[in-house]
Amino acid sequence: MAKIQMKTPLVEMDGDEMTRIIWQMIKDILLTPYIDLNTQYYDLGLKHRDETNDQVTVDSANATKKYGVAVKCATITPNAARVEEYNLKEMWKSPNGTIRAILDGTVFRKPILVKGITPYIPTWTKPITIARHAYGDIYKNTELKVSDGSKAELVVTDKDGNETRALIHEFKGSDGIVQGVHNLDASISSFARACFNYALDAKEDLWFATKDTISKTYDHRFKDIFAEIYANEYEDKFKANGIEYFYTLIDDVIARVVRSNGGFIWACKNYDGDVMSDMLATAFGSLGLMTSVLVSPTGVYEYEAAHGTVTRHYYNYLKGEKTSTNPIATIFAWTGALRKRGELDNIPELSAFADKLEKASIATMEDGIMDKNLALISTLENKKTVDTETFLKEIKVRLDALL
Ligand code: NAP
Ligand code: MG
Numbered sequence: 001m002a003k004i005q006m007k008t009p010l011v012e013m014d015g016d017e018m019t020r021i022i023w024q025m026i027k028d029i030l031l032t033p034y035i036d037l038n039t040q041y042y043d044l045g046l047k048h049r050d051e052t053n054d055q056v057t058v059d060s061a062n063a064t065k066k067y068g069v070a071v072k073c074a075t076i077t078p079n080a081a082r083v084e085e086y087n088l089k090e091m092w093k094s095p096n097g098t099i100r101a102i103l104d105g106t107v108f109r110k111p112i113l114v115k116g117i118t119p120y121i122p123t124w125t126k127p128i129t130i131a132r133h134a135y136g137d138i139y140k141n142t143e144l145k146v147s148d149g150s151k152a153e154l155v156v157t158d159k160d161g162n163e164t165r166a167l168i169h170e171f172k173g174s175d176g177i178v179q180g181v182h183n184l185d186a187s188i189s190s191f192a193r194a195c196f197n198y199a200l201d202a203k204e205d206l207w208f209a210t211k212d213t214i215s216k217t218y219d220h221r222f223k224d225i226f227a228e229i230y231a232n233e234y235e236d237k238f239k240a241n242g243i244e245y246f247y248t249l250i251d252d253v254i255a256r257v258v259r260s261n262g263g264f265i266w267a268c269k270n271y272d273g274d275v276m277s278d279m280l281a282t283a284f285g286s287l288g289l290m291t292s293v294l295v296s297p298t299g300v301y302e303y304e305a306a307h308g309t310v311t312r313h314y315y316n317y318l319k320g321e322k323t324s325t326n327p328i329a330t331i332f333a334w335t336g337a338l339r340k341r342g343e344l345d346n347i348p349e350l351s352a353f354a355d356k357l358e359k360a361s362i363a364t365m366e367d368g369i370m371d372k373n374l375a376l377i378s379t380l381e382n383k384k385t386v387d388t389e390t391f392l393k394e395i396k397v398r399l400d401a402l403l
Pocket of ligand 2: 274275278
């Protein structure tokens with residue numbers, strides 16, 4: 001069979017530890033035998049980030065802007081221990097943070113559903129995709145302890161020096177606390193556009209909720225910006241695709257999510273997204289089956305697995321042990337990126353290959369072949385725990401049968 005040819009390069013961001021090992025295995029076993037891979041390779045492994053003073057991360061994000069699609073391996077976000085372990089010049093920032101800042105993107109997390117891994121809410125028969133607005137609110141707050149007898153006010157000074165004041169609270173009879181938070185129309189608008197674009201791409205309804213009945217200016221601004229952008233730029237396209245934008249209150253949306261069958265996108269304010277993405281990931285069952293894509297408001301896509309570099313397994317691997325690490329979310333990062341490249345460059349055989357590789361991956365797990373952690377939670381009767389390489393080779397057998 002002739003290898004599938006690509007047109008525009010795909011931006012490839014290599015990473016760290018166990019996922020870096022799996023990255024190469026996926027390419028060798030499941031991709032390069034079938035595709036003449038055309039990638040612009042950036043090594044985001046911690047050693048190379050340090051050697052380039054993290055310039056490689058910036059370069060990879062700019063290349064993603066230029067070419068439109070990237071696939072990223074999990075990377076170490078250094079802490080003090082990592083600075084020592086890798087003898088780093090600096091405690092480099094999170095690559096995902098740097099890339100997100102350059103692309104102005106929103107992260108969408110979507111679980112892969114397979115037979116045998118039943119969500120804690122069994123009526124969730126379709127995935128729920130969650131999008132978190134990753135700017136502002138309490139994550140960029142200013143807060144103070146306040147002593148009894150104090151008066152706390154909000155003061156805004158405009159560019160001409162005029163002050164607007166509003167009373168927060170007069171503390172009488174008790175000490176207390178105050179907090180100042182902000183957000184930006186520009187950031188909320190980018191978030192809204194990323195969500196509307198993603199919904200159109202996925203052909204799924206978009207849900208959004210705030211507490212605008214209580215927060216009549218702050219949360220209401222989120223509601224209004226979403227409503228305006230929807231009406232002006234997306235309503236016609238949503239109608240043409242048979243999908244809907246649905247706004248409600250945060251407590252109402254929780255009740256609806258729990259009662260739902262899934263199959264929609266849930267846009268969340270920063271804090272709601274922080275909390276609810278962990279809830280959804282746990283409820284759907286396995287971190288090894290959670291995918292993630294960063295979408296910019298201009299429609300640039302960067303695909304990755306939601307999990308990290310699986311450090312504990314890597315240290316075992318370095319000792320020469322066979323490890324059983326789940327490669328599925330990393331495979332789906334590749335298939336997501338290749339399918340998108342196929343769509344943008346009009347290479348239907350590339351998109352079809354991505355579909356078949358996903359099918360083969362799911363079939364492998366549904367045949368009972370899986371990693372140790374998945375086997376612990378799978379309800380299938382006949383399970384076989386395999387090491388990562390065997391897992392990939394089993395997927396290849398099923399892929400070959402589909403091609
Ligand atoms: P992690 O790498 O996601 O691993 C946490 C644990 O979850 C693992 O030890 C393993 O459990 C299980 N696990 C995760 N993915 C798995 C998979 N594919 N197959 C099987 N089991 C899996 O999180 P972490 O240990 O907190 O972080 C490790 C490093 O990753 C850190 O340096 C962090 O900075 C980085 N990180 C990067 C990203 C990213 O690039 N997007 C995201 C998160 C973390 P058992 O040990 O019980 O088997
Ligand atoms: Mg969280």
